[in-house]
Amino acid sequence: MSSADKSSTERAAEPTDQGPRPRRLTAAAAVAGVEALALLAGGLYLLVTSVTGHPDDPTSALMGAVTLIALGLIPFAAARGLLMRRSWSRGPAVITQILALPVAWQLLQADSVMIPAGIALAILAVTGLVLLASPSTTEALGIRRPGQDAS
Numbered sequence: 001m002s003s004a005d006k007s008s009t010e011r012a013a014e015p016t017d018q019g020p021r022p023r024r025l026t027a028a029a030a031v032a033g034v035e036a037l038a039l040l041a042g043g044l045y046l047l048v049t050s051v052t053g054h055p056d057d058p059t060s061a062l063m064g065a066v067t068l069i070a071l072g073l074i075p076f077a078a079a080r081g082l083l084m085r086r087s088w089s090r091g092p093a094v095i096t097q098i099l100a101l102p103v104a105w106q107l108l109q110a111d112s113v114m115i116p117a118g119i120a121l122a123i124l125a126v127t128g129l130v131l132l133a134s135p136s137t138t139e140a141l142g143i144r145r146p147g148q149d150a151s
Helices: 008-013 021-051 058-083 087-109 115-133 137-140
Strands: none
Touching: 008 021, 008 087, 021 058, 021 087, 021 137, 087 115, 115 137
16 A cells, blocks of 8 residues: 555654654653553552552542543553654643643642642643654654645
């Protein structure tokens, strides 16, 4: 099958360039991966403590754990897609960074040991957004800017 016969969705699923992956794209994937690991670890921690401990509301504890694990799969898939240069992966990665900002803000408002976690999350989210908006990242993913021709 020639490239002229492939549909636009098939072309969008393929890597856009076989050259070396830009460092910013790799770094953006790493940011999404770190966030995925944090969510998955938090979810697993809640799962283990809700099963082995005596939570006040076991149903809420289990649902919180399952929710964190499910949310951790989104940046994990985005990180994998970014490493494979899939253009679809940029959307979930950007959404993850945007959703992390209010969480970081809430952590910063806490008057506790969570303030350093809020600072780290804010830095991670802003860094991720900057990396995902980088021209080298969008070019490597085959995302065109408005007005850019499809050549």
